[in-house]
Amino acid sequence: LYEPATNSWTAAASLDTARYEHTATLLLDGTVLVAGGINESAAEALEATAERYDPSTGSWAAAGELAEGRSLHTATLLPGGKVLVAGGFVGNAELFDPGNGDTGSAVVHPVYRFYNRNTGGHFYTIDLAERNTVIADYPWFRDEGFDFIAYPTPRAGTRPVYRFYDTDSGNHFYTMSESEKDAVVASYPWFRLEGIGFYAYHSWQAGTVPVYRFADTSTGGHFYTTRESERDNVIANYPWFRFEGVGFFAPR
Numbered sequence: 001l002y003e004p005a006t007n008s009w010t011a012a013a014s015l016d017t018a019r020y021e022h023t024a025t026l027l028l029d030g031t032v033l034v035a036g037g038i039n040e041s042a043a044e045a046l047e048a049t050a051e052r053y054d055p056s057t058g059s060w061a062a063a064g065e066l067a068e069g070r071s072l073h074t075a076t077l078l079p080g081g082k083v084l085v086a087g088g089f090v091g092n093a094e095l096f097d098p099g100n101g102d103t104g105s106a107v108v109h110p111v112y113r114f115y116n117r118n119t120g121g122h123f124y125t126i127d128l129a130e131r132n133t134v135i136a137d138y139p140w141f142r143d144e145g146f147d148f149i150a151y152p153t154p155r156a157g158t159r160p161v162y163r164f165y166d167t168d169s170g171n172h173f174y175t176m177s178e179s180e181k182d183a184v185v186a187s188y189p190w191f192r193l194e195g196i197g198f199y200a201y202h203s204w205q206a207g208t209v210p211v212y213r214f215a216d217t218s219t220g221g222h223f224y225t226t227r228e229s230e231r232d233n234v235i236a237n238y239p240w241f242r243f244e245g246v247g248f249f250a251p252r
Contacts, residue, residue: 001055013059019047023075025083027098030055033063035085035096036070046071046089050096064153067094067109067128080207095149097251108251110146111198117142121171121221126152126198148211148226148250150198157205161248163197166190171221176202176248201249213247216240226250 001012015034022037035050046069051060066085073088075096086093095108112131114123117140125131134141151158162181164173168190174197175181184191201208212231214223218240224247225231234241 013053015051016060016062017041017047017049017051021071022047023073023085025075025077027052027077027083028081029098031098033075033083033096033098035063035075035083036066036073036088038071039069045069052098064096067092095251108149109152109198111148111150111250112146113144114141115144116140116170119170119221120219121169121216122223123172124174124197124224126150147224148209150200150250152198154199157201158199159202159248160196161198161200163194164191165194166220167192169220171219173222174224174247176200201251204249207252208249209252210246211248211250213244214241215244217242 001010002008003010018040019034019037020040023033023035025033025035027033032053032055033050034053037047039045039047048066048069050063050066052063053060068090070085070088070090074084074086076084076086078084081098083096083098084093085096092110094110097108109126109128111124111126114125114134115121116123122144123134123141125134131143135143150161154160159176161174161176164175164184166173173184173191175184181193185193200211204210209226211224211226214234215221216223223234223241225234231243235243
């Protein structure tokens, strides 16, 4: 650490993971976020972990994990306190949410959206490896980028969004409702529960956006969007899509 008053340096605690070509971003609470880089002890692999330095304790703590390793990227502090990490030999970006200084801090990931040309349904995944597999091996899925972000692991105030696969139609269904999940498991055996897709919020709070849900009455599939213009367009022009309100709330 450098002390301007005395023009002197003192040793600080070492990072848990040695790295270079990373970023270091001063957060609003005075802690420092170090993200990504190249891991010099792992055959110089791109590093996906992040760590947070607290000057009040002089220690480092894990700060979630990026969706994929990156180096020579940018990490920009946004007005609300989140950090936008972009580039670094990959074309995507992701947000770090410091979480009001609690230990539930987590990196939010994009929820990627695909249109299934065979079924007319949509598929959503937070898993980057799964996204890449779909792009490489399932050409009938059209990549539509991502519409919202979510948490890959639980944090304070979030609930799981469950993912089902309809073995009859080939579509997917997502719900945060425990009662709806249990009803589908009990009464619709052709819906295979694939586990938890991601984590989001059950009700609105500052820094979240509603994820609107539609039921496609022609296929039995469902569609989700955060865009009000897209929601209004579907309501006006696709009468076979039944608007079901807000499915859950995603971090902004």
